[in-house]
Amino acid sequence: MRLDKYLCDGLGITRKQATKLLKSGDVTLDxxxxxxxxxxxxxxxxxxxxxRAIVxxxxxxxxxxxxTGFVCSHEDGFNHTVFVLLDEVRYDDLHFAGRLDVDTTGLLLITDDGKWSHRITSPKHKCDKTYRVWLADPVQEEYANAFQQGILLRNEKEPTLPAELEIISDNEVLLTIHEGKYHQVKRMFAALGNRVEALHRERIGQIVLDETLEPGEYRDLSPxxxxxxxxK
Structure with missing residues (x-):
């Protein structure tokens, strides 16, 4: 491969920009x-x-x-995007395998492999997602059965798929859903007359959030x- 093409692919720059870098004398080969x-x-x-090694x-x-406070988007006029937290070249090629709202925290998967992310986001694959939810009002006894039966959300024709609810405390639960409707967790609790005050995603499929990662930190996934x- 030509060196200028290598720089283009490694840094996500144009051929003209690669030529300019080479003329600066800052590029070394071996x-x-x-x-x-x-x-x-x-x-x-x-x-x-x-x-800096270009690989x-x-x-x-x-x-x-x-x-919290970051949006899953390449551009936003009001909030910082998640991409400002990444030290990656060619970040325009990256996308999210399941977005999170600006005020939702936790596990976020980022990739440039469309086939892989489709396995997560496509409704037909029913990829599990587990959220830790903090509620404004105490959990009611009927919640678990309601989630298991499916909840008809506003402006939806079909109820949600059965979901599993685990009660942690009066106002804290773990909820596992098998689809990804718009604002689904918040809308499900709203349909039951409650309000989500904080939401944190802990798991997607078999991938669990690495507890060693501080907010804003990231790492490569293991094979x-x-x-x-x-x-699945």
């Missing part, structure tokens, strides 16, 4: 400064720019502990976590 984009890069070559990556699979999406 320790030597190179200004020609025509130089060939082998699979064993080490390409550096401003002392061509395959599909990316990231887990983030999303903090086992990536493959788990196809195991």
């Amino acid at each position: 320790g030597a400064k190179v200004k020609s984009g025509a130089v060939k890069v082998s699979s064993q070559s080490e390409v550096m720019w401003e002392d 061509l990556r395959g599909p990316r699979y990231l887990m983030m502990n999303k903090p 086992q976590e990536i493959e788990s999406i196809f195991s």
